[in-house]
Amino acid sequence: MIFNSEISGQQQHTTSPVVTGGSVIALVYNGGVIVGSDTLCSYGSMAAFKNVQKIVQISQNTIYASSGEYSDFQQVVKELAKIDRSALQYDDGVHPSPKDYGNFLARLSYKKRCKINPLYLQNVIAGFHNKERYLALVDIYGTYLESNFITTGFASYFCKAIISNYWNENCTLEQAKQVIRECFKVLFCRDCRAHDVIQLAYVDEQGTHIEEPERVETKWDFNGFKSRANEKLHTQ
Amino acid sequence: MLKHLYDTDCVTWSPQGKLFQVEYAMEAVKQGSICLGLKSNENVVLCSLKRQPSELAGYQEKQFKIDDHMAIAIAGLTADARVLCKYMRTECLEYKYTYESHHPVGRLVFKVAEKSQHKTQSGAKRPYGVGLLVAGIDPNGVHLFETCPSGNYYEYKCQAIGSRSQAARTYFESWFHLFEKSTLEQLILHGLSAIKKAIMEDEELNEKNVEVGILGKNLKFTHLNAQELKDYIAKLETFSPNSQIQQE
Numbered sequence: 001m002i003f004n005s006e007i008s009g010q011q012q013h014t015t016s017p018v019v020t021g022g023s024v025i026a027l028v029y030n031g032g033v034i035v036g037s038d039t040l041c042s043y044g045s046m047a048a049f050k051n052v053q054k055i056v057q058i059s060q061n062t063i064y065a066s067s068g069e070y071s072d073f074q075q076v077v078k079e080l081a082k083i084d085r086s087a088l089q090y091d092d093g094v095h096p097s098p099k100d101y102g103n104f105l106a107r108l109s110y111k112k113r114c115k116i117n118p119l120y121l122q123n124v125i126a127g128f129h130n131k132e133r134y135l136a137l138v139d140i141y142g143t144y145l146e147s148n149f150i151t152t153g154f155a156s157y158f159c160k161a162i163i164s165n166y167w168n169e170n171c172t173l174e175q176a177k178q179v180i181r182e183c184f185k186v187l188f189c190r191d192c193r194a195h196d197v198i199q200l201a202y203v204d205e206q207g208t209h210i211e212e213p214e215r216v217e218t219k220w221d222f223n224g225f226k227s228r229a230n231e232k233l234h235t236q
Numbered sequence: 237m238l239k240h241l242y243d244t245d246c247v248t249w250s251p252q253g254k255l256f257q258v259e260y261a262m263e264a265v266k267q268g269s270i271c272l273g274l275k276s277n278e279n280v281v282l283c284s285l286k287r288q289p290s291e292l293a294g295y296q297e298k299q300f301k302i303d304d305h306m307a308i309a310i311a312g313l314t315a316d317a318r319v320l321c322k323y324m325r326t327e328c329l330e331y332k333y334t335y336e337s338h339h340p341v342g343r344l345v346f347k348v349a350e351k352s353q354h355k356t357q358s359g360a361k362r363p364y365g366v367g368l369l370v371a372g373i374d375p376n377g378v379h380l381f382e383t384c385p386s387g388n389y390y391e392y393k394c395q396a397i398g399s400r401s402q403a404a405r406t407y408f409e410s411w412f413h414l415f416e417k418s419t420l421e422q423l424i425l426h427g428l429s430a431i432k433k434a435i436m437e438d439e440e441l442n443e444k445n446v447e448v449g450i451l452g453k454n455l456k457f458t459h460l461n462a463q464e465l466k467d468y469i470a471k472l473e474t475f476s477p478n479s480q481i482q483q484e
Binding site: 092093 | 333334335336337340342343346374375376
């Protein structure tokens with residue numbers, strides 16, 4: 001990726017993100033990998049874009065999601081799609097494996113970090129290749145870590161306990177989905193930049209499946225909350 | 237045909253539609269000593285005959301490892317071969333650095349072919365005077381490619397290039413139907429038998445002048461050492477392709 005600003009010498013450095021996406025949670029389960037993310041892009045503290053798809057399929061057996069600057073996310077999706085299209089150019093039917101994408105993204109992020117102009121993202125690449133599950137995190141510095149579960153953003157603080165208690169790497173798809181839904185419930189309550197509409201996507205032997213967005217169940221009709229019994233009106 | 241009118245450079249066509257400089261470059265390949273390759277479902281074997289410029293000199297190496305999963309055998313100008321070898325090694329390294337996986341074989345051959353073609357379309361350049369046999373394994377399977385100075389490349393089940401390679405190709409034509417299911421040992425013996433057809437009457441195969449490289453799905457590229465070569469050459473005495481048919 002070469003930007004015009006780099007060529008003309010007016011280098012700008014991304015110091016803070018503008019439009020940001022929330023946490024991403026990804027887990028392996030028995031037979032595949034599942035990724036969950038909410039559908040909100042915030043403009044600072046404003047919940048600006050509430051119906052955004054932040055999990056994308058980049059090849060037949062790979063999905064990509066990230067939290068952080070949304071424009072960087074869109075650019076990375078384009079870059080990864082370019083690699084997949086190279087199979088067309090060479091006419092050889094060889095498609096990159098999920099690990100190839102993960103490593104490529106790690107190299108790209110590291111290069112941008114070395115120029116002090118990072119891709120302001122925590123990236124998650126998930127895939128299923130050769131009967132093996134693949135899940136990796138690439139962070140803003142270009143660190144590459146393969147793992148059984150990945151959390152980005154606030155989920156790293158709030159959700160690890162839930163995952164630790166209710167998930168194991170051989171659970172079923174339904175169990176994994178429930179864990180993710182529970183995590184996003186907690187995030188909606190505690191993370192100011194979270195949303196209660198989430199989207200789940202999973203990859204297994206049959207390929208990638210990106211589900212329709214769904215609303216997590218949250219309860220706000222507590223009597224005390226409705227009647228505001230404990231609030232005092234201050235009249236002066 | 238007044239060849240000399242049309243053969244000065246690459247940018248001149250002959251009236252018959254030939255680029256003579258490219259054709260002459262292919263002749264250089266035919267002057268090199270023989271090298272051949274053959275593949276089965278699991279392995280690829282490269283065999284070559286090494287030349288010794290004089291009694292005092294060593295034997296010229298003909299096979300080069302490009303990466304764990306890929307190797308080439310060359311026929312023609314060794315200096316040109318070294319350039320292409322370096323290019324292929326660099327490409328494999330960069331691919332590994334970026335993707336942590338092996339460069340798909342067909343793609344690298346395509347890149348080499350592109351590079352070669354470039355040299356055939358310029359007034360100031362000459363084509364590479366070397367033909368490569370590229371053996372490699374990737375997720376698409378087991379491969380053997382040949383590249384030409386013209387920029388063409390072909391995939392083969394087995395192929396021989398260099399001087400007196402027709403004799404080896406004739407051997408292949410008779411027996412290539414056995415190669416797919418051959419074991420590694422049978423493949424090596426076939427390769428050595430084919431090379432034996434191509435040597436001169438007063439020459440003989442020995443562990444000094446023959447080079448055998450092997451590659452397999454779980455086998456990184458290796459050369460057979462002197463002792464192994466001696467053993468295989470000895471086995472040639474009793475090897476016959478007919479016995480392989482009887483086994484099947």
